[in-house]
Amino acid sequence: MADVRAAAVGQADPVVAGLVEPSGPRPRRALSRRNIVIYGTLLLFSVYYLMPLYVMIVTSLKGMPEIRFGNVFAPPVEITFEPWVKAWSTACTGLNCDGLSRGFWNSVRITVPSVIISILIASVNGYALANWRFKGANIFFTILIVGAFIPYQVMIYPIVIILREMGVYGTLTGLVIVHTIFGMPINTLLFRNYFASVPEELFKAARVDGAGFWAIYFRIMLPMSLPIFVVSMIIQVTGIWNDFLFGVVYTRPETYPMTVQLNNIVNSVQGVKEYNVNMAATLLTGLVPLVIYFISGKLFVRGIAAGAVKG
Amino acid sequence: MATDASRRPNSLFRNLNAKIASIPMIFTALVVFVGGTIWTVVYSFTNSRLLPRLNFVGLDQYERLWTTPRWIASIQNLLIYGTLSLIFSLLIGFLLAALLDQKIRFENTFRTIILYPFALSFIVTGLVWQWLLNPDFGVQHFVRSLGWETFTFNPLYDQSIVIYGILIAGLWQGTGLVMCLMLAGLRGIDEDIWKAARVDGIPMWKTYLFIVIPMMRPVFVTTLVIIASGIVRIYDLVVAQTSGGPGFASEVPAKYVYDYMFSAQNLGQGFAASTMMLLTVMIVVVPWAYLEFGGRNKRG
Known part of the structure; x- marks a missing residue:
């Protein structure tokens, strides 16, 4: 019966079959040519993207003799954690030999307050823009967004002067202010769009009940918008941790963030180059954003999609 | 109240x-x-040196800027790097996004792998690729040790190709972002469009080229603006990977600005150079902003 029916169907619509067949979905086998091309290409690219990470890891676990006589892709014969210890606690930048640990703690001291302050300010800005629009608010917002495209180099020196006038040039406070300023466009945009999507009835009901600007922000908006705070935090932590330019311009050597110190360690001209220590130091610096990336997963992607304007 | x-x-x-x-x-x-x-x-119209002073000298700084070989080299590098980086990151980014969009298995794994470099800083990126492209230990050494003794791939110490060495690193870091944006764009295309194209018997590549890509125009424009304004800013990558060397073969405008402002103590030059950078960005951003926001009225 089944055979007959299949034959009948096959005979019944040769026209339709002829129309659909060239591009219609065929039963796919696991190893169709199409799949080989797709997965092959993706695997090839994956190798390109993963290779540097792999090389960083294996190099940082080798001793210098092994590096000199082996090749970069070979896994370590004798695993040693000495380069990591050295990178963390005794690697030299100029005269200081206390390793990357100092840069790490500087970066922590820069990142934590910068992230908190910049997110608080940006969220309040976004809230004011979405729910309490006053005359001219949109003009400032437009300037803010367009300003995100101005090259930092144009504003670097005026900010030096502003910070000097405030008496915080060269201090961590100054750098926190700078990060707050430059994180503002993207995060304000993020929060504005989010708060604008909150149903207005909720806001109106709170107004009717007599809640003011701050009460609505702290009691209603803030508890509702935890996901967007997380997205914003991901953007800010990775952005500030990875910053180099502001760190080098607005801090002194003893308060250099990790990226600046890393660059000074690796690109210092004195002494014998210790590639394993360099790679351990590089990995250590990349570790914080990498951990955030792998933990946050989809939220990171969302942050990128939302924060694409940052450029 | x-x-x-x-x-x-x-x-x-x-x-x-x-x-x-x-x-x-x-x-x-x-x-x-x-x-x-x-x-x-x-x-930028003054002759400020160590400190900013309002002593106007007209276009002197710009004249000097455009007769300085180092600035000319920076601009050339930016042009080469910028053009190639735009072309390749759009091509590769779109290709990867299209591949990931084929309802494949392990989509998340592949996406994670392609995007992770974007989480890393340019300093880390530059230093890893400095090591990989190291002629005595890196890729060149590896290929030679396989038996191809004359293999030469030494971009970081060769003035004529150093900018391509930086391009490789830049693409490694940045294509994930483009892929992500393109994938979001592809996912925004109505499934019915695909079905209609399939019913009409249009081959897949034609559907992409003549239907999907034109539909994704806004995504492409946004991506283009984002990459372009990022390219003009390129600084840390060069500092980490080559420090602008060998000679000034891999100098870029942002580095020129920094060096003149904070090392050479020639503020006027730095201001003039940064104004030129601003001009470059405006050439990209203003038409975009006009198209995006000027044509239609407020979006909300």
Whole structure:
């Protein structure tokens, strides 16, 4: 019966079959040519993207003799954690030999307050823009967004002067202010769009009940918008941790963030180059954003999609 | 809350809390972004050296800028790097996004792998690729040790190709972002479009080329603006990977600005160079902003 029916169907619509067949979905086998091309290409690219990470890891676990006589892709014969210890606690930048640990703690001291302050300010800005629009608010917002495209180099020196006038040039406070300023466009945009999507009835009901600007922000908006705070935090932590330019311009050597110190360690001209220590130091610096990336997963992607304007 | 009658006379105090809360934003927009930009442009017409001084010298700084070989090299590098980086990151980014969009298995794994370099800083990127491209230990050494003794791939120490060495690193870091944006764009295309194209018997590549890509125009434009404004800023990658060397073969404008402002103590030159950078960005951003926001009225 089944055979007959299949034959009948096959005979019944040769026209339709002829129309659909060239591009219609065929039963796919696991190893169709199409799949080989797709997965092959993706695997090839994956190798390109993963290779540097792999090389960083294996190099940082080798001793210098092994590096000199082996090749970069070979896994370590004798695993040693000495380069990591050295990178963390005794690697030299100029005269200081206390390793990357100092840069790490500087970066922590820069990142934590910068992230908190910049997110608080940006969220309040976004809230004011979405729910309490006053005359001219949109003009400032437009300037803010367009300003995100101005090259930092144009504003670097005026900010030096502003910070000097405030008496915080060269201090961590100054750098926190700078990060707050430059994180503002993207995060304000993020929060504005989010708060604008909150149903207005909720806001109106709170107004009717007599809640003011701050009460609505702290009691209603803030508890509702935890996901967007997380997205914003991901953007800010990775952005500030990875910053180099502001760190080098607005801090002194003893308060250099990790990226600046890393660059000074690796690109210092004195002494014998210790590639394993360099790679351990590089990995250590990349570790914080990498951990955030792998933990946050989809939220990171969302942050990128939302924060694409940052450029 | 005040009544309607009492609100009108002093409109300054209307919505006062919102205004107070927006002070940081207003300060950033007006003082830092607008004020700072105007300040830099104005001082680019002065002969400030160690300290900014209002001693106007007309276009002298710009004349000197465009006769300085190092600046010319920076601009050339930016052009080469920028053009190739735009082309390749759009091509590769779109290709990867299209592949990931084929309802494949392990999509998340592949996406994670392609995107992770974007989480890393340019300093880390530059230093890894400095090591990989190291002629004595890196890729060149590896290929030679496989038996191809004359293999030469030494971009970081060869003035004529050093910018391509930086391009490889830049693409490694940045294509994930493009892929992500493109994938979001592809996912925004209605499934019915695909079905209709399939029913009409249009081959897949034609559907992409003539239907999907034209539909994704806004995504492409946004991506283009994002990559382009990022390219103009390129700084840390070069500092980490080559420090602008060998010689000044891999100098870029942002580095020129920094060096003149903070090392050479020639502020006027730095201001003039940064004004040129601003001009470059404006050439990209203004037409885009006009198309995006000028044509239609407010979006909300």
